[in-house]
Amino acid sequence: MKLLQGTVLSNTWVSPRYKHMSIHAPEIVEECKAGQFFHLKCSDSFSPLLRRPMSIYKIVKKEGEIHFLYLIKGEGTKCLANMHQGDQLNMFGPLGNGFTLQTEWHSLLIVARGVGLATMAPLIDMATKQGIATYAILSARTKGDILSADYMKECGAEVVSLTDEDRDSDVEHVRKMVENVIDSKSIDALFTCGSKRLTNMLKGISLQRKIPGQVAMEENMGCGSGMCFCCVKPFNRGGEIVNLRVCSEGPVFQLEEVMEL
Ligand SMILES: Cc1cc2nc3c(=O)[nH]c(=O)nc-3n(C[C@H](O)[C@H](O)[C@H](O)COP(=O)(O)OP(=O)(O)OC[C@H]3O[C@@H](n4cnc5c(N)ncnc54)[C@H](O)[C@@H]3O)c2cc1C
Ligand code: FES
Structure with missing residues (x-):
């Protein structure tokens, strides 16, 4: 740094x-x-x-x-x-700590909304360079806000876009799409950013299906480097509630550690 x-x-x-x-x-x-x-x-x-x-x-x-x-x-x-x-x-x-990829993974599913789309784009590039296939479900208010779709496709992802204006971005619809992709593409890991509701939904699927996941969290920040403790949030680490700094212990966390948002 x-x-x-x-x-x-x-x-x-x-x-x-x-x-x-x-x-x-x-x-x-x-x-x-x-x-x-x-x-x-x-x-x-x-x-x-x-x-x-x-x-x-x-x-x-x-x-x-x-x-x-x-x-x-x-x-x-x-x-x-x-x-x-x-x-x-x-x-x-x-x-902060970025995303990590396991060498044995062959395919990832990314679910992102709003400004979270920006965070996910370089993950697709990183995965493609390691020979991992990526599938992305992108959600936003309007079609105009689905900005990184073309870049993600260029990087090698198969992308589906959902918007509030098209009324196809509700959590239940996204859940069905996630389950379809998991079943048809043998997904090894789940990644998300940008929406509390989608994170909660994806965590449920991750636990139910025993598929590991990572989430990039957002929190208001002061120093950004672990000194002021203004970005602390509670996480469940191995059954124990621990307070962690999103800036330095995150912003990427294991999906299973995230408390209900
Ligand atoms: C790790 C991380 C990565 C981010 N990456 C992106 C990105 O790639 N693209 C993007 O558009 N936005 C991103 N954001 C959100 C972005 O930081 C906020 O939108 C921005 O700080 C708002 O500042 P502002 O002064 O324009 O708005 P204001 O609302 O005036 O900000 C007021 C205060 O709230 C804080 N704040 C407001 N919203 C957020 C938020 N969502 N997260 C954290 N702090 C917030 C600001 O830091 C500031 O201290 C990210 C946030 C985090 C924590
Ligand atoms: S922003 Fe200061 S500790 Fe995280």
């Missing part, structure tokens, strides 16, 4: 609510892993004071690039959205 200045290469609108930012930061790309994040200083001024956590969306090692895909939500992300090509972005990272 490093504190560094990256150079903004591009920062473009990809939908009415999301921007895609690419950063030149060759000194750090080799360390970056799917599921990790950077804590970004969104402005040179006093406000917003706290950095904002942002998952790594894409790692282009050859070009020394790190990409973020982000929803413009409040003060911090509005400042990020105002950055231009050539600006310097103060970045702290990569932080």
